Amino acid sequence: MHDKILLSHGEGGKRTRDLVVKVIARYFDNPVLAPFLDAGLLGRIEGEIAFTTDGYVVTPPFFPGGDIGRLAVCGTVNDLAVCGAKATAISCGLILEEGLPLSSLERALSAMRDAAEEAGVTIACGDTKVVERGKGDGIFITTAGVGVSVDGWRPAPSAVRPGDRILLTGTMGDHQVAVLIARRNLAIEAPVTSDVSPLGGLLLPLLPRFADKIRFMRDPTRGGVGVTLNEMASSANARFVLDEARLPVRESVRGVCEILGFDPLYLANEGKAVLIVDGNAAEEIVAALRRHPYGREAAVIGEVEAGSPGVRMRTLAGGVRAVDYPVGDQLPRIC
Template sequence: MDVKSGRVDLSHGAGGRASAQLIDEIFRDAFSNAWLDQGNDQAAFDVPLVPGGRMVMATDAHVITPLFFPGGDIGSLAVHGTINDVAVGGAVPLHLAVSFIVEEGFPLADLKRIADSMGRASREAGVPIVTGDTKVVERGKADGVFITTTGIGVLAPGVELSGDRARPGDVVLLSGSIGDHGVAIMASRENLGFETAIVSDSAALHRLTAAMVAAGGTGLKLMRDPTRGGLAATLNEIATQSRVGIRIAEEALPIKAQVVAACELLGLDPLNVANEGKLVAVVEAGAAEAVLAAMRADPLGREAVAIGEVIEDDRSFVQMTTSFGGGRIVDWLTGEQLPRIC
């Protein structure tokens, strides 16, 4: 197999010798671990014996374009994204499964670059890729590569976070600046005619969440990663699920000056722009200080801040006190869409 200049063809997805060779040379190598090396139709591993504990499962397809962007690529993003959905449930991520849909003609060298990046991200996170699948579709029937990652994790006894647990008086925390991922992607789409120094915030948040779970105890109500739809969508989801209102302060929101500038140019509201390495948490007022301190002690939560509070509101509105002292409703995604941002 000529990884340097070869291309994926339909035989790589047909289940014959070429498929086996592609998997061996590109994926098994990049992800190498004892479970994947079993080479069976499924990976087997010990049942995590946590008396009274629970498990979680999360899945995400990744269809981002471009495939390579400042701060990451579809491979690292696919690892981080699914680890984060497991982690914001308060769980310790255990294993990942990956599924590739590859377009005929896709360069093997790019596939290898993506696989290597996934392997690196999974090793850095300590969450092995234990099983996988590779399908190939005809030229023009996909767009390069799509990757679905599925993760499982273990919840310690007593950890029960859920989007319906926010109550009036709770404090809303945010782990850092918003809009970085979305702006980095938009900027790297050639036709936009501008460049910024902004890189994606794509990162695995499970160490940060573990510290928050430890510090917050039962005072930690829920966590969520504000991906597609941005902070606005996430706050609206929480308000709807918990049947409460949320009021945040514009002044409190950490947004990089370059992100503000890029959003102005693009006619976007940073509140609607996707993040891939940030989280929102809702905590009881009494636990806010401890959780915030734990967040700030983690490299990925250094700039964590309290951005608002949960209030009573039958309409489940999210409101923002603006820097000029006024107020406005923060709605779900409005205006321009940002397709294929993750």
């Protein structure tokens, strides 16, 4: 094998075969993928099926706390988890740029393998394409994921009502600030690492116990908690009111935001979830979340109130302000 990706690795000949068999399959070895068929045969799946797709173009592809490989797996299984589905299988489409060091590809593949093992999901099929030098940016990954609903639970935006509580499973903005630090080579005294994590083990065990109490879940990736809550408020035709004093932000992230003028409410996360839950069950659900390593900083951050739909926030100064969609992007290509 060469130590860099060549155009001929994508042309379908011997080098393509060597790349797939000697490199990629070494990391994704499993009975579904091993026959190298044109599709992964998953067998019979019982239950309500959820299906998602995503693409990953983060730059740089390796950052504190994660990389594009772990991100691709976690992002896909998390989209299924917040819809109440346990991930069964995902696909992996690799778009590689000519000249990419083979060591970088293997680093991303290793991270995908490890994240898939943690999430309990099979990488069941894939594809590889190579583009000319300068026509890509090292490595892009596309995925699709299939999952099965836990106990038939479905998001129910129409069930949201005044008195419900808004929960967040942890601190805001860790992922986007970690990518920013890596991209701009910032010298930050307090370390910041991405929160990229698979959330199935945190969220899905809640459903058999609190199924009728959990109305709606989303993962606040691009646009952060602020954009996600606006989308949820629109879907639920409800008024959400946040409490600024309760919003969890690490001091290191807050410091970067103050220096660069960012609002952590709009920064991307890759290991957090927003839940709208029955107000009477909120504290019990928070306690359950905090027993999991990925939910130790879970908190109630607001409530649903009567009134016109949208998102508002009670500020530290004692006023109330609108939380709207931001104009522009604080940092593109963060996932």
